Amino acid sequence: MTLPPAAPARAASDLDRLVLSAARGFYIDGQWRSPRNDRWIDVADPATADVIASVPDADIGDAMKALDAAARAATGWRLTPPRKRSEILRRCFELMTERAELLAKLISLENGKSLPDARGEVAYAAEFFRWNAEEAVRVRGELGLAPSGQNRILVDYQPIGIAVLITPWNFPAAMATRKIAPALAAGCTCVLKPASETPLTAYALAALYEEAGVPAGVVNVVTTNTPGPVVAAMLNDPRTRKLSFTGSTMIGRELLATAARNVLSCSMELGGNAPFIVCDDADLDAALDGAMIAKMRNAGEACTAANRFYIQSGIHDAFAAGLVERMSKLVVGRAFDAGTNCGPMITAAAVAKIHRLVTDAVERGAKVLLGGHPLPGPGYFYAPTVLSEVPADAAIAREEIFGPVAPLFRFHDTDKMMTAANETEYGLVGYIYTTDLKRGFDLAGRLESGMIALNRGLVSDPAAPFGGTKQSGLGREGGVHGVLEFMEAKYIATNF
Template sequence: MNAIQKISAAISFDIAAIPTDLYIGGKWRPASTGKRADVVDPSTGVTIATVADCTIDDAMEAVAAAHAAAAGWAATAPRKRSEILRRCFELMIERKDMLAELISLENGKALNDAHGEVAYAAEFFRWFSEEAVRLNGDIYSAPSGANKIIVQHQPIGIAVLVTPWNFPAAMATRKIAPALAAGCTCVLKPATETPLTAFALAEIYAEAGVPDGVVNVITTSQAGPVVSAMLHDPRVRKLSFTGSTPVGRKLLHEAADTVISCSMELGGNAPFIVFDDADLDAAIEGAMVAKMRNGGEACTAANRFYVQKGVVDEFSRRLAERMNAMTVGAGYDKATQCGPVINKAALDRIAGLVDDATARGANVLTGGKPLDQDGYYFPPTVIRDVTADANIAAAEIFGPIAAITTFETEEEAIRVANDTEFGLISYVYTRDLSRGLRVSERMESGMVGLNRGLVSDPAAPFGGTKQSGLGREGAHHGILEFCETKYIAVTW
């Protein structure tokens, strides 16, 4: 039995049935050049599919399709849009097992995490199906009494959506659902590492009743030139991007040329603060979620563990025991608790961060070296006594590594936690509610998990401060990102 046969035997669906061409104007079609890009299973290193590798001309066709569908979709009654989004939710839930296996196959995440992602991703359609009929405006009198003020929220226009590989379903639906709820059409460019999930979801959108051209999906190995060309098309009025801060900066420069509205969910370097008075059982459980969800390959992952002197020994020991006990294996193996990282480059980068930290005096409590086997496996790792000058203290790890540093005072914890260009999320553990709220208010981040290791919720505004992003996704804020606010002055 060869590698592909072994993979096929491990999953319950036919991977050959997943579309692999561009989805433009409601039709599947190859790239104009016929070029293809490989999709690799990170659990084995084996190529499992090839997808269409689009050109700038192909991308312009996708923009044209979105433009052709824009007026009709914007004029569609909110209730109708709502019902279509609700049907997208229902179809995703009906196919949750297949979607979870597909995510595990192309992304490598543990199957349990993949099931969690599908549920989370589907929930954006349910949430924004409800928001679609509640896009309320305002009417009030001007203070002078001279006129009435009417405020409306109108669809902003064609949206370019660029998503990463780490949550191939949720990062797409978190953008597509509010865009469609607001009345916008869109072009989605998923990461080439994980395009199959986006294509499988495109079939669901069509079945749910999304009209041709409202959602278009393109894949390309030349992301920079392709996205740049779309952003310089005057028909495009919105960019929603999730990815690294360096790429986000470049896209902001590109978008400035045509003054495109930008929503940017960028990198993170989350501090996880544990005070002496914390409930250590809760802190360990929270740490396992905040660190090991998706194998640490998440922008919300806890990166820097700051543990107060009185409990650092016990916390470090217990966390190392839990991490060491995790089962490492192929993502789609039901026994797996920690799958591989996404590719060889990620594996080498993570190993380099650990080597640098240990060279500067850090101690490895468990893990620390890549596993010698097919695929891209780095074991769950805990390192202690990480110094402030170590590269791992400033980098977004994006892997299963918990880096622990000791602190003594509350002021010190706040200072070191905020000493970063990032500001996406922070975690705080303490039994003292007054301290917890006081520290949470002083965290320079868009989100705080207070005695919680998970904060993501479609009903909550997700986003960061500083160089972690602009705008918010989820909640009512998410639909407003795809709207223009219009003010009408009228006298009657």
């Protein structure tokens, strides 16, 4: 585990130009606009803490202009033939693919994630455009005979209306395209509010959408340091009919309360506390491979990250030793340094939270097998960490870690382990490793999660429904469900 001392070797003039272009202003009605109040938000490189650009800080008036633009464009986009919408979305996919390396570097610069992780994100993000380009022309209605035989039941699917989309900092491209692509496929216009920590990617993609042929006003992007009142103003506007949010459960609850006043349709992808279950009969190498993906993708800064490792007693020690060996080989550093595969955390506060959770676990009796401490800056780094014998009452068993820390819980009794795995308010994803398929499906059925990765370390797929149970969210993104989240079913009773 090393932390290269060299400063980022960022000599790519194309990247410099992309940063400057992305920081031009708000993207509203197909134009780049400066803030009315002349306030700006500094964007820092988490690997150095240096400011790399500034983006505008919207007030309520700026947000209303974006909503006005979405409203003006709504009828035209709604009436655009599905084939035309499909072709535009396909072009978005092609442009993202053509510029994948440059977009990956931009993500790494503002987010800190390693270049391999950033490249993976761009490919994943682009795929939402390809999938939804195909879905745009396949939204079909239904026709059937009523059981009484007295009339026909006709069901049509129509765009739900203007959507407010709110995305987090950890996947600045993928979380945006996972919402924008199905919204556009359904015929909706939208206002995107990306996280102020990583706004450059959202603005860079807005320019790409314009180049692909997305009409002015269909996608609008605003950034703000006062998201509470700005978002509330948009949600309280009667023209808004949809909220799609990815972020913490705490903020999600507040947004749901605001949205309830206007009875808005809400899609909420919230926090996680994913269990990673390894049974005695698991393939050890496969389980370790999966653990490294499930835990260390994006340095652990993912809602799908494995948070609690429940390892059966017969395989526990071998798994712990193997995980320590693999985690110790990670190169911690800046995204643009050769060999880096674990980047910095997003902020100093993130590092402080991770260390608080680790310290609490150790004070309660957990053993540090690897790491367990922050790394020196500049930047916000935390050592890849493995903890064993973590007590059930440790805070790390309840709170989302969002960092490169793997807490191991030894289990003997499967039923007791399942009770512990389900004793959380979250239910986003769970991971199970066993060579007994019957046992695997039994555990998958008992685990209270919206998604299960069975003998896999990666669950996300644009063609599959992504979402959780309990307080991990409402609704689904991706797959055929993603477009339907942005549509209303209209029932028509008729005789003919």
